[in-house]
Amino acid sequence: MLNSRRKRIGKIRNKQTGIAATSLVAIPIGGLAALPGGASAQTPSPLGEWQYSVGIPLQKMWQPNIPDWQVRVGAATSFQPRYEGSERYHLMAGPSIDVRYKDLFFLSSGEGFGGNFAQGENWRASLAVVYDLGRRAHDDPQELNGLGNINPAPGLKLSGEYVVSRDFPLVLRADVRRYFGGSNGWIGDLGAYMPMPGSSKKFFWFAGPNVTLADSTYMNSWFGVNQNQAAHSNYSQYHASAGFKSVGFGISAVWLFDKHWFATADGAFQQLVGSAGNSPITHRKGNGVADVSINYRF
Numbered sequence: 688m689l690n691s692r693r694k695r696i697g698k699i700r701n702k703q704t705g706i707a708a709t710s711l712v713a714i715p716i717g718g719l720a721a722l723p724g725g726a727s728a729q730t731p732s733p734l735g736e737w738q739y740s741v742g743i744p745l746q747k748m749w750q751p752n753i754p755d756w757q758v759r760v761g762a763a764t765s766f767q768p769r770y771e772g773s774e775r776y777h778l779m780a781g782p783s784i785d786v787r788y789k790d791l792f793f794l795s796s797g798e799g800f801g802g803n804f805a806q807g808e809n810w811r812a813s814l815a816v817v818y819d820l821g822r823r824a825h826d827d828p829q830e831l832n833g834l835g836n837i838n839p840a841p842g843l844k845l846s847g848e849y850v851v852s853r854d855f856p857l858v859l860r861a862d863v864r865r866y867f868g869g870s871n872g873w874i875g876d877l878g879a880y881m882p883m884p885g886s887s888k889k890f891f892w893f894a895g896p897n898v899t900l901a902d903s904t905y906m907n908s909w910f911g912v913n914q915n916q917a918a919h920s921n922y923s924q925y926h927a928s929a930g931f932k933s934v935g936f937g938i939s940a941v942w943l944f945d946k947h948w949f950a951t952a953d954g955a956f957q958q959l960v961g962s963a964g965n966s967p968i969t970h971r972k973g974n975g976v977a978d979v980s981i982n983y984r985f
Contacts, residue, residue: 735880
């Protein structure tokens, strides 16, 4: 948890692993209510990439005058795999932080540190500095022994989101990330989500799919076994090719139980495919994650 705790605190999904840091202004959507939000953590997890910023592009369609400052902090716990493809799970805890200035800049445990460099009423494009806390052999000594560590690394994320319309608030999202160090590769996501029936001014939820692709450098860092690793582990040498890494589906929910306090819950299932699914390191192709958080908005 923290050395494991300190080093892996970003893995908590309040996104990333899943704490929703949310803009708390209810917005009517076809008689329902939804709330812009985002999840957190910048490291591999079964949560979909769209869950890191869920609801944010919907906010300005129903709230043209966005407050200059939106600040939310909280704490969360997450139950997730020890690593992608692991059979074993563990419980983690960590903070959730989301600070936004107008519709320009953000500092978020889910989206990273960046800004929207282009935008319209129903779309935005952003560039952010993100991080990946990597993978430690002691995350799962039984399965990762001899494979070495994937070091923490900073990265850049270019992303874009588009809302179909007010009457049909389907959000389409795409992003691409490049890490410098660690996996040292490229990875990207395609996702979509929308508010679900049964939402109200106090409770609302979103759901949608996510598809992830990566280049061979990234895939081999996480799922490959090179000659040196094969010599020091029980795995045979394995080359992971570029292509689809996973497909998944996620749900994010928010409950406002006080003027300042709100709770979030995130869940997702991810199926590793292609070279990631066929890797000898992958002991279970299908992984899930569940988390809850308590947050305070100023």
